[in-house]
Amino acid sequence: MDDELKELADLMFPNVTKTVLDYEKMYPERNLKEGAIVTRFAPSPTGFVHMGSLLSAFEGYKAARDTDGIFYLRIEDTDQKRSIENGISGILNDLKNVDIVPDEGMIGENKSIGEYGPYIQSERMEIYHAFAKELVLRGLAYPCFCSSEELDEIREIQELNKERIGYYGSFAKCRNMDIKEAIERIKKGEEFVVRLKSPGDFNKKIVLHDLVRGDIEFPENDLDIVLIKSTDKLPTYHFAHLVDDHLMRTTHIMRGEDWVASFPIHDQLFSIFGFEKPKYAHLGLVMKIDETGTRRKLSKRKDPEASVEYYHKEGIPKEAVKLYLMTIANSNFEEWLDNNPGDDFTDFKFDFKKVSASGTLFDVSKLLNISKNYFSRQKASTIYDNLLNWTLEFDKEFHDLLVKYKDYSIKIFNIERETEKPRKDYTSYSSIRSFVFYMYDELFQNPKYEDTKITNKEDIATILNTYYDEYLDLSNKDVWFAKVKEMCDKLGYASNIKDYKKNPDNYKGNVSDVTGVIRVSLTSKTNTPDLYEIMKLLGKERIKERFTKYLNSNK
RNA sequence: GGUCUGUUGGUGAAGCGGUUAACACAUCACCCUCUCAAGGUGACAUUCACGGGUUCAAACCCCGUACAGACUACCA
Numbered sequence: 112m113d114d115e116l117k118e119l120a121d122l123m124f125p126n127v128t129k130t131v132l133d134y135e136k137m138y139p140e141r142n143l144k145e146g147a148i149v150t151r152f153a154p155s156p157t158g159f160v161h162m163g164s165l166l167s168a169f170e171g172y173k174a175a176r177d178t179d180g181i182f183y184l185r186i187e188d189t190d191q192k193r194s195i196e197n198g199i200s201g202i203l204n205d206l207k208n209v210d211i212v213p214d215e216g217m218i219g220e221n222k223s224i225g226e227y228g229p230y231i232q233s234e235r236m237e238i239y240h241a242f243a244k245e246l247v248l249r250g251l252a253y254p255c256f257c258s259s260e261e262l263d264e265i266r267e268i269q270e271l272n273k274e275r276i277g278y279y280g281s282f283a284k285c286r287n288m289d290i291k292e293a294i295e296r297i298k299k300g301e302e303f304v305v306r307l308k309s310p311g312d313f314n315k316k317i318v319l320h321d322l323v324r325g326d327i328e329f330p331e332n333d334l335d336i337v338l339i340k341s342t343d344k345l346p347t348y349h350f351a352h353l354v355d356d357h358l359m360r361t362t363h364i365m366r367g368e369d370w371v372a373s374f375p376i377h378d379q380l381f382s383i384f385g386f387e388k389p390k391y392a393h394l395g396l397v398m399k400i401d402e403t404g405t406r407r408k409l410s411k412r413k414d415p416e417a418s419v420e421y422y423h424k425e426g427i428p429k430e431a432v433k434l435y436l437m438t439i440a441n442s443n444f445e446e447w448l449d450n451n452p453g454d455d456f457t458d459f460k461f462d463f464k465k466v467s468a469s470g471t472l473f474d475v476s477k478l479l480n481i482s483k484n485y486f487s488r489q490k491a492s493t494i495y496d497n498l499l500n501w502t503l504e505f506d507k508e509f510h511d512l513l514v515k516y517k518d519y520s521i522k523i524f525n526i527e528r529e530t531e532k533p534r535k536d537y538t539s540y541s542s543i544r545s546f547v548f549y550m551y552d553e554l555f556q557n558p559k560y561e562d563t564k565i566t567n568k569e570d571i572a573t574i575l576n577t578y579y580d581e582y583l584d585l586s587n588k589d590v591w592f593a594k595v596k597e598m599c600d601k602l603g604y605a606s607n608i609k610d611y612k613k614n615p616d617n618y619k620g621n622v623s624d625v626t627g628v629i630r631v632s633l634t635s636k637t638n639t640p641d642l643y644e645i646m647k648l649l650g651k652e653r654i655k656e657r658f659t660k661y662l663n664s665n666k
Numbered sequence: 667g668g669u670c671u672g673u674u675g676g677u678g679a680a681g682c683g684g685u686u687a688a689c690a691c692a693u694c695a696c697c698c699u700c701u702c703a704a705g706g707u708g709a710c711a712u713u714c715a716c717g718g719g720u721u722c723a724a725a726c727c728c729c730g731u732a733c734a735g736a737c738u739a740c741c742a
Contacts, residue, residue, distance in 0.1 A: 155742060190741050259740080273667045276738060304740050327670070340740040348742050372670060372737035395672085396736075408735075438690085442679060445690055467679080469672045469735090477678065477691050487704080527703085536703050546703095592700070608699085626700040638702035 115290045120247040122297050124240045131245045138227055138358045148180035150363045155187050156198025159418040160205040163397040169436045171365045172211045173461040183216035186231045189345040205419040209429050227359040239346040242354050243305050243339050254293050254303035255285040277334045305339035319374050322392035322463035332375040353380040365392045395467045426501050426540025430454045431482035441465040479538045486537040491525035501540035509544050512551050523550045526644045549634040558635035564624040574628050575658045588643045632661035
C-alpha cells in the first residue's frame, strides 16, 4: 500500500528532490522582536493597482512599521493568462506614489531582496510540488482526472437537485479511485489536477477568529479543492497561500473581505500540516455607487478612479492620498489627526479593531477636502517644487513657464499663504493652473472675461481710466484700498457697503462693483485671491496693458 | 440553491445596556469681507433597515424578516 502511494507520488512529481522538512530548515522562523508583524502585499501582475488593494497594502505597511516588522512584496503570477509585461514595475511604482517601499521581496522587475525567496510564485514550482507530494504520500491528496465537461455536469446535477455545489463527498469521483488505476492513467499520459482529500465534515462547525470581525462560525471545509493545476502545474491561490505564507513566516494575513469564504479551507490546510496559523484580518471592500444607484465593489475595469495611477495623474498629492487611506483604514484616525495636526502620522498606531467591517464608499469629495487642507499647510516653495515635478509629466506648457518665472511663480503661490489662516483653494496639482493662469501673459492671450455687475461700457472705461491715471497706488494695501474708495466717492459709487445697502438708489453701485471691474479686466475672473497682491505682482505696466486689452475686447 | 458578512443622516462614521445619538465631509442660512477661498455662528437622524422578544431601561443583547454585498473556478 505504502509502496503504491510512493509510486504514485513519484509519478506525479518526478522532479521533487527536497522534502517539506528541508524547506522548513531553509526558511527558519524570523528573529524579530515580540509583537512584530510580518505581512505582505501579494498582487497579480495584471497592470495597475486597485484602490482596494492599495488600501490593504497600506494597512499592512502601516501595521508592519508600527511594530518594527516586515512588509514584503510577493507576486502571484499563477494565473499566467492575466499576467502582463512589466507588471511588477507598475505595482512598485503605484506603491511608491504613496511612499510604500517594501522591506523585502520584489524590488524590481527581476530584482528581489530577502532570505525567504523566491518571491515570484512561478519560480517556486519545486517548493509547491514538494508540499503537494507530501500530501499524496500521506494519503491526503490525490490526482483527479475529471475533465471540465465532467465538472460542469456535476455542477448541473447539483443545481438541478438544489444541492450544494462543489467537488465533495460522492461527487468527488476520483477521491476514492484505486491507486493502481491512478498510476496506470498517469502512465498513459492523462492530464490531472492534484486535489486535497479533505478530512472535513460539512455538518461540523468550527469557529475562526478574524481580527476585524471577531469570531465567525463556519461549517468545516469538505471540498476537495484543487491544489495544483493540470496544464501549467502551478498551485492555486489556496495552496500557494499555505506554502508561501508559512515559509515566508508571515504573521498576519490582511486581505479583502472577498476571502472570508475560503477561510475554512485555509485553516484546514494549515491544520493538516501542523503549521502555526497566521492571524487573519479581512478588510471591508472599497465600494462605489454606480449609475443605477446601487453599491458595488470598485471595479478595476469599469471605474477609472479605482486605479492608483488616476490620482497621480489628477495631481492629488500622495500625502493627501495617504491621509485619506488612513482615515478609511482606521475610524479614529481623523480625531487623532485633529489633535496632532500635520502630515506625519508615524505616531498614530494602526488598530485592527478600528477597521470597518462593512464596505466603505469611496468618497472623492472627502479626498479632495483632505487634499485642500494639505495644500493650505504647504510653503509656496514646496508647492512650486512639487508642481514642477507634476507638470514635467503632465503639463509641459505650464512647466516651461514655471521654469522661466521661478521666483515670480513662488510669489504667486505665496499670495495669502504662510499666514495664520491660509487660503484654501488648490485641491490638486492639476487644479493650480486654473487658479493662477492669468498671472502669466503667455496664458492670458485670449481670456474669456466673466460678466461684471457694471455693464455700461462707458462707465467701465471711466472707472479703469480714472483709476489708472489718478488713483493707482501700490505702496501698501491700506493706501491702495483707501485710494480705491476715494475714487468711488468721486465717481458716484458707495465706498462703504453698509451705506450702499441703506440707500442703494443714491449710488451707481458700490466698491465691490468697482473692484469687480478692475478684477475682471486684470484676471478675467470674478473670483480671485487678494486683488492688491495680484496687482502688486503684475506691476503698473501690465496693469495698463490689461486695462487696454479689456477695453478693446467685446465686453 | 448553499455558505458567510454587513445595514446608524446625502457621505465617511463614533457609540457596544441609561448620551441632548460624537466628530468629519457635503449642503443650506447668516456674520465677516474689495470678489472668492478660508474663518465664525447656526440649521440638518424625535431616531439607529423592519417586526417581535429580554430588561425598570435597547442603536447597543436574543429571534425572525427584508435588503445589500462577497464567495460558491484548474481567477486571485
